[in-house]
Amino acid sequence: MPDSNPLDPEQGPIAPGGGYGAGMDLAASDADTLERPPGHGQEPGGPAGKPRSLWSDAWRDLRRNPIFIVSVLIILFLVFISLWPGTIATQDPLQANLLKAQAGSEPGHPFGFDQQGRDVYTRVVYGARASVTVGVCATAGVVLLGSVLGGLAGFFGGWWDAILSRISDVFFGIPVVLGGLVFLSVVTNSTVWPVVGFMVLLGWPQIARIARGSVITARQNDYVQAARALGAGNSRMLLRHIAPNAVAPVIVVGTIALGTYIALEATLSYLGVGLKPPTVSWGIDISDASSQIRNAPHMLLWPAGALSLTVLAFIMLGDAVRDALDPKLR
Amino acid sequence: MTTAPRPTTPEPSDPKPAAREPILQVRKLVKHFPLTQGIVFKRQVGAVQAVDGVSFDLFPGETLGIVGESGCGKSTVAKLLMNLEEPTSGEIIYRGEDITKLSGRALKTVRRNIQMVFQDPYTSLNPRMTVGDIIGEPFDIHPDVAPKGERRKRVQDLLDVVGLNPEYINRYPHQFSGGQRQRIGIARGLALRPEIIVADEPVSALDVSVQAQVVNLMERLQDEFTLSYMFIAHDLSIVRHISDRVGVMYLGKIVEIGADEEIYSHPTHPYTQALLSAVPVPDPQAREYRERIILQGDVPSPADPPSGCRFRTRCWKAQERCVVEEPLLAVPEVFRGTAGPAEHDSACHFAEEKQVVPPEE
Numbered sequence: 271m272p273d274s275n276p277l278d279p280e281q282g283p284i285a286p287g288g289g290y291g292a293g294m295d296l297a298a299s300d301a302d303t304l305e306r307p308p309g310h311g312q313e314p315g316g317p318a319g320k321p322r323s324l325w326s327d328a329w330r331d332l333r334r335n336p337i338f339i340v341s342v343l344i345i346l347f348l349v350f351i352s353l354w355p356g357t358i359a360t361q362d363p364l365q366a367n368l369l370k371a372q373a374g375s376e377p378g379h380p381f382g383f384d385q386q387g388r389d390v391y392t393r394v395v396y397g398a399r400a401s402v403t404v405g406v407c408a409t410a411g412v413v414l415l416g417s418v419l420g421g422l423a424g425f426f427g428g429w430w431d432a433i434l435s436r437i438s439d440v441f442f443g444i445p446v447v448l449g450g451l452v453f454l455s456v457v458t459n460s461t462v463w464p465v466v467g468f469m470v471l472l473g474w475p476q477i478a479r480i481a482r483g484s485v486i487t488a489r490q491n492d493y494v495q496a497a498r499a500l501g502a503g504n505s506r507m508l509l510r511h512i513a514p515n516a517v518a519p520v521i522v523v524g525t526i527a528l529g530t531y532i533a534l535e536a537t538l539s540y541l542g543v544g545l546k547p548p549t550v551s552w553g554i555d556i557s558d559a560s561s562q563i564r565n566a567p568h569m570l571l572w573p574a575g576a577l578s579l580t581v582l583a584f585i586m587l588g589d590a591v592r593d594a595l596d597p598k599l600r
Numbered sequence: 601m602t603t604a605p606r607p608t609t610p611e612p613s614d615p616k617p618a619a620r621e622p623i624l625q626v627r628k629l630v631k632h633f634p635l636t637q638g639i640v641f642k643r644q645v646g647a648v649q650a651v652d653g654v655s656f657d658l659f660p661g662e663t664l665g666i667v668g669e670s671g672c673g674k675s676t677v678a679k680l681l682m683n684l685e686e687p688t689s690g691e692i693i694y695r696g697e698d699i700t701k702l703s704g705r706a707l708k709t710v711r712r713n714i715q716m717v718f719q720d721p722y723t724s725l726n727p728r729m730t731v732g733d734i735i736g737e738p739f740d741i742h743p744d745v746a747p748k749g750e751r752r753k754r755v756q757d758l759l760d761v762v763g764l765n766p767e768y769i770n771r772y773p774h775q776f777s778g779g780q781r782q783r784i785g786i787a788r789g790l791a792l793r794p795e796i797i798v799a800d801e802p803v804s805a806l807d808v809s810v811q812a813q814v815v816n817l818m819e820r821l822q823d824e825f826t827l828s829y830m831f832i833a834h835d836l837s838i839v840r841h842i843s844d845r846v847g848v849m850y851l852g853k854i855v856e857i858g859a860d861e862e863i864y865s866h867p868t869h870p871y872t873q874a875l876l877s878a879v880p881v882p883d884p885q886a887r888e889y890r891e892r893i894i895l896q897g898d899v900p901s902p903a904d905p906p907s908g909c910r911f912r913t914r915c916w917k918a919q920e921r922c923v924v925e926e927p928l929l930a931v932p933e934v935f936r937g938t939a940g941p942a943e944h945d946s947a948c949h950f951a952e953e954k955q956v957v958p959p960e961e
Contacts, residue, residue, distance in 0.1 A: 321732045321752055322770045492724035496788065499682045499716045501708040501741050510737075514728040597728060597772035 324514060328594035338590035344583035352399040359395035363388065363550045372566040382568045385558060390569060393550055394576050400551035401532050402580065403462050404469070408531040409584075411470035413524040416477025421516070423478070424485030425508055431482070438475030446472055447537065454543035462535075465544050469531050480523055484516035491515070518592045525588030529581030552577050622657035623828055624681075624714075624796060629654045629690035631676050635903060648903045650676040652852035653690070655929070658796065663822065663829040665843030665860075667836055667875070671899060673852040674832045675719075678800040681830065682716050683707060694796075712742055715794040719801040721781035725773040731784055732769035735759065738791035745792055758787040761824075763817060779810035783817065790821065798830045803838060811835075815842055836879050840864055848872045851910045852902055854929055858944030866941040868932060868951040871911050877956040891956065909949070917950045925949070 322330075332338045351358060367387035375382045381390035419438075423431040449472055457464040488494070494511050502510075536553025538544030545551050552573040559569035593599050632647035651673040658664050666674050679685040681692060683699060691698045699710050718724035725734055735755045739746045746754050756766035762783040773781055782802060789797055799818070803811040815838055822829060833839050839846055840860060847857040848871065856869040867873045874893040881887045895914045900906055908926050912918040932951035935943045942953045 322730055323733055324728050324730070327730075491726075492718045492720055493726040495679075495684055496716065496718060496724055496785075497726075497737065497741075498684060499711060500738050500788075500792070501711040502737075506741070510729075511726050515726070595728065598774050600772075 324595065324597070327597065327600070328591075331594040331600060332590060335590050335594070337586050338594075341583045341586035341590065344579065345587065348398055348402050348580055348583070351395050352402050355396045355399065359392040361389050361392045363392045363396040364548055365389070372562065372569065374566075374568060381572045382566070384555065384566075384569050385562060390555075390572050393555055394552070394572050396550040397552040397555060397573060398576065398580075400462055400545055400549050401535065401553060401577065404465055404535045404545075404551070404553075405528045405532040405580065405584075407462070407466045408469035408473065409524055409528040411466065412473035412477050412527065412531075413520060415470060416474040417481040417517075417520050419474065420478030420481030421485045421508070421513070424482035424516075425489060425504070425512065427486075434478070435482075438478050441472055441475045444472060446534065447541065450538045450543055451541060454538060462545060462549075465535055465538060468538075469534065473527065473531070476527070477520060477523060480519050481516065484519050485512055488512045488515040514595060517595065521588045521592045525585045526581075528584045529577065532577055532580070620659050623660045623694070624658040624830075625691075625693040626657070626677075626681070627655050627691040627693065629677070629680060629692065630688045631673075631680055631685060632688045646903050649852050649905055650902060651680065651687075652905070654849075654852070654854050656847055656854060656857060658828050658830060660795070660828055661822070661826050662844040663831050663842050665839035665846040666830065666832045666849060667834060667839050667846060668849035669834060669875075669899065671902065672849045673902070674834075674849055675800050677849075678716065678798045678830070678832055681798050682714065683711070708742070712745070712792045713794050714796045714798065715789040715792060717782070717785050717789050717797060717799040717802045720805050721778050721785055722805070724785050725781055727773055730770050730772060731759070731776075734773070734784060735787050735791055738788065742792060754791070758791055759784075761790065761821070762787045777810075778806050779814055782806060782810075782814050786814075786817065786821070790825065793825070794827070796828045796830065798832070800832045801834070802831070804833065804835065811838065818842065836864075836876065848875065851899060851905055853910060853947065855911065855948070856944070856946040857929065858946075859941075862941045862944045865955060866944075866953050867956065868935065868942055868944070868946040868953055869911075869948045870915050870917055870950075872946075873954050873956050893956070909947070911948075917948075919950070921949050 365388065367383070370379075370383040370387040371385055373383045373387070379389050379391060381394065384390055384393065419434055423434040450468060453468050453471075454464055489512060491511075494507055497507050497511050532553060533556075534553075535544050535551060536557045539546075539551065539554045540557035545554060547554070555573040556570060556577065559566070559573070563570050629651055630649075630653055631651040632649050634644045635646040635648060636642040637645050654673070654677060656664065666677065668674050676685065680687050680700075683702075687700050690700070692700050694710060694714065697710075699707070699714075702710060729737075732752070732755050735758050736751050739751045739754065752769070755769060759766045759768060764780060764783050764787070768776075773784065776784065782805075786802075802818070803814050806814060818829065818831075819842060821827060829842070831839060831842055843860050845857065845859050846863040847854045848863065848869065849855065850871050856863060856867065856872045863872060864876065867876055870893075874895050877891060877893040881890060893916075897914050900910070900913055906913050906923075908924055909915070909918070909922040912922040915922070927947045927949050929945050929947040931943055932946050932948065934951060935953075937943075
């Protein structure tokens with residue numbers, strides 16, 4: 271049975287092969303065959319199965335990881351309500367009743383009302399679309415652009431690296447809020463895409479630096495030299511040897527950045543250059559509510575809770591994937 | 601076993617290898633690493649002369665040991681042979697072709713025949729690949745060596761050949777001990793059926809007890825697959841054990857080269873003698889009578905080597921001539937035509953024979 275318990279001692283580390291009395295005597299008889307641990311041949315998870323690779327092992331590992339399953343369920347749920355918010359929230363997120371301003375929860379309105387008497391529950395559900403889109407798309411763009419550019423800079427070095435590092439320094443130097451005011455105030459498009467584009471534009475150098483550093487670390491390992499000595503091309507070295515060994519820090523920073531981007535969208539919206547009403551987003555609601563935290567904390571807690579849950583789900587997903595890609599933790 | 605048939609080679613124990621055709625000829629190999637200053641406008645302020653004019657031959661089926669202390673350029677020679685570094689000048693001729701000039705397809709073909717075993721078994725195996733993928737990678741890169749359906753069988757055969765359980769194919773490197781990892785590295789090196797294996801300190805990172813196993817394995821594989829080894833190490837006893845010929849390097853140059861017995865029992869270069877006098881002698885009685893040569897000072901910087909003979913700053917025989925005239929690697933005049941074991945290449949103006957280690961029983 272190939273899917274045996276990972277804690278099974280038979281699958282654990284193999285005892286070192288030394289100490290068979292070969293001692294210091296170089297001319298000792300061939301001790302080769304002794305290095306096999308006793309009882310080989312009845313290995314669980316051994317040859318009976320088909321050959322495995324890092325990816326198939328990682329997938330097998332993930333499927334049995336409860337953290338992975340929970341985070342995927344949360345993310346699927348978020349995607350679902352982003353696409354079809356009407357299925358779980360029947361009211362109109364824009365309908366306001368000023369008589370109910372800042373009122374607490376009541377039947378039919380479990381999360382209460384906001385400043386303008388709009389239903390908080392409905393707004394949390396409808397806000398998922400904009401917030402999740404901004405968070406996921408900005409993170410995906412930043413991670414893709416940053417890791418490709420940073421990875422190539424780290425791998426090839428030289429001029430390519432020098433130019434790219436200077437360009438990323440330039441983008442690092444732009445203050446986010448000021449840059450947002452300048453870039454986004456000239457955009458009239460009221461969708462999420464200008465905001466996403468702006469975040470990718472200013473965010474990639476962060477990932478590029480991390481990717482560059484970890485690629486440089488991985489590149490120096492002998493196994494990369496060994497692959498080159500075998501005649502491997504650059505793409506094979508990058509994809510098979512360097513990328514799997516350099517991806518962990520990028521995953522960690524990327525998943526944490528996801529929450530930052532959702533919050534940044536709120537800041538930009540507050541300044542009037544992010545998403546514009548009637549778009550509903552958690553960020554807008556959080557920034558509206560933050561001044562009222564003492565009068566009506568529920569206005570802040572529900573959208574902020576939804577944001578935290580989203581970030582938590584992605585961080586857990588990132589952690590699970592990173593661990594699955596590390597055979598030492600198996 | 602399906603690779604092109606190879607001409608049968610004479611026994612590695614052939615006493616006079618010079619009569620044979622070398623498989624690899626290294627001629628005046630030079631590698632200087634430039635030292636630069638400035639970030640944007642780099643200017644060269646000097647060069648680390650890691651390898652400076654190294655020439656030697658490697659014959660089919662023999663083991664050439666290269667010894668020398670840390671930083672003398674041994675590993676750089678290995679990297680140059682593997683085409684992992686580009687030489688500043690010089691030639692590496694494999695089967696009549698200078699491989700330093702090759703690229704693309706031609707280089708890939710040559711790589712099939714020259715493979716490497718690395719020093720550190722902990723960094724030379726990708727921790728995120730299974731053993732099957734590591735040993736099978738050569739077949740992915742050179743798909744014509746083994747048909748797809750046969751690769752798994754080949755990988756298991758290789759594991760068996762190096763004395764590991766073929767069922768370990770799905771394990772990861774961290775599940776193995778250092779000696780076992782080095783066997784995996786050797787299996788990867790053997791996968792393409794190379795003719796030459798460059799082993800860069802293959803056992804230095806291992807326990808002494810495991811060193812013997814790995815060295816014995818390498819010897820067995822040499823007979824089995826008629827391999828030529830270039831065995832780089834700083835451990836003189838291991839080199840003596842495995843090598844047919846030995847070259848001694850100092851500061852980027854070969855100072856003495858000859859058959860195993862010639863170097864160990866009849867060294868003529870003072871550096872070799874000093875090096876050999878540092879070998880521990882297991883017999884306490886014999887230890888009393890041997891002379892230890894203790895060199896003064898440190899190895900000079902390879903960025904600014906001494907003029908003339910590079911060893912002169914630490915040599916007890918150094919004279920005026922050593923400062924101005926660089927000794928060439930050739931049979932010293934005093935021994936020319938003596939037909940004795942001292943008649944081998946030695947780069948010293950004042951070469952003389954001196955036995956510093958007791959003869960091997």
